[in-house]
Amino acid sequence: MSTSRTSTPQTAGAGARSTLTRARVLAEAVALADSEGLGALTMRSLARELGIEAMSLYHHVASKEDLLDGVAEVVVREILDAVGALEPAPEDTPPAEWKHALRRRILTARSVLLRHPWAPSVLETRTGFSPYVVRYHDALVALLHRGGLSYDLVHHAMHALGSRALGFSQELFDPGGPGGDPAAAPEPDDEDLLARLTDEAPHIVAMLAEVAHVEPDSTLGWCDDQAEFEFGLDLILDGLERLAARGSR
Amino acid sequence: MSTSRTSTPQTAGAGARSTLTRARVLAEAVALADSEGLGALTMRSLARELGIEAMSLYHHVASKEDLLDGVAEVVVREILDAVGALEPAPEDTPPAEWKHALRRRILTARSVLLRHPWAPSVLETRTGFSPYVVRYHDALVALLHRGGLSYDLVHHAMHALGSRALGFSQELFDPGGPGGDPAAAPEPDDEDLLARLTDEAPHIVAMLAEVAHVEPDSTLGWCDDQAEFEFGLDLILDGLERLAARGSR
């Protein structure tokens, strides 16, 4: 890797590999978060990974916050690419298919986020307007409006979807969920936990006893996140469809 | 040194004010987060507020993480108290009223969280099973099941509600939202922002132009969070009701 000839006279113009760019910094940051968790993404560790010193990063990002903004942008762009590869533009989608088109887009977004489990917690904390996030949402708005929903209803719809629009929803009780640190699997002695639950939350225990995919006497197996996500999403989409059908609102 | 009489012989028994307890530590932590934001809640600043040294806190909480667990618990207990003061127990609620009962409970929870804007971001990161969180959710499960929903449907319902069950939902683009630091109001020159939006997100701009409570040429006024929260909540509740009506699912 470039070892020899450190003083190559190349202008570092086009595809120079040895020169660091913001894009390369961000890519490495994403890779680091993927492999070591969000907590391991520090200026120092990122620099180490890139073979430079921490302070040198500041020539490519303004601050750690800016780094995280950039990282979020990379992820959203990845979503945009994935969606673009599968979906026609909103204008080329038959209006009547808005619901399925929306559904597919959102599930595609989700599939990208599943590759970056730490991403939701980063996206949650970015309140700014990344151009890519905006563009993504704009396509959803277009789809809904072309589907016949009034802008008023579209507006409500976007709020109702919330973070679901980007493919995630935070769930209370979700061990190892969107937290980011894969090493943090809180596993207190499940015996005690179940015993506590049984008298503190009898109805929950009764429910879990009945719902198929969990045997309450085993270690708490968790839910089928994908199925649950789709259930909630469909509940909202169906509700929107009904509201749309009975004339705007 | 508490000024006079440092060696008061009182046994620090019942309601002694001078002795620190975990409860007092947690109460002060909540107060500090309320007034200065979550970012200002550090072991050192909390100790300063209590007139002790940082390390002394470790006699009452095991770690910062434990402190945050405790803080979350305080908030949830506050929710439980508020709900308990207004609502009959699930067993005393007519089954047919499940939807309204659930709605009221959740909106009560929300009203508590509005007093602690930083609380959602703490609750989001607690993956453990606080007894109070569990108890709260258990009551919701009871209400739903007594209302005639199968446990299977109840289970889906809890997932669909997600954090909404506790009264919040994260929204992308929500300046000064559940972040926690009240001092961080990102206000980039709104002129530029709107200009950028206009060509990056024409549909969003069109929507905002039409939706009543925002004049797009003014500084971006934000949405009526409460109304939007209720819209999303009702969408889900109505959908659940419909599913319940046509027999389990």
Added chain:
DNA sequence: CTGTAAGCCTTACGCCGTAAGGTAGGCCCC
């Protein structure tokens, strides 16, 4: 040849959470 700017490095500061250990008073039990 000189000026300037970019890209990287060194050093250092003030935060953070917390490990380790010290001390002073109150309690129990012999």
Added chain:
DNA sequence: GGGGCCTACCTTACGGCGTAAGGCTTACAG
């Protein structure tokens, strides 16, 4: 009533964080 122990506090110190300030080299422009 005296020795030991427990509790609640303190002091000191460590390693890690983000980053301010400034220095050194190299590449290119005039």
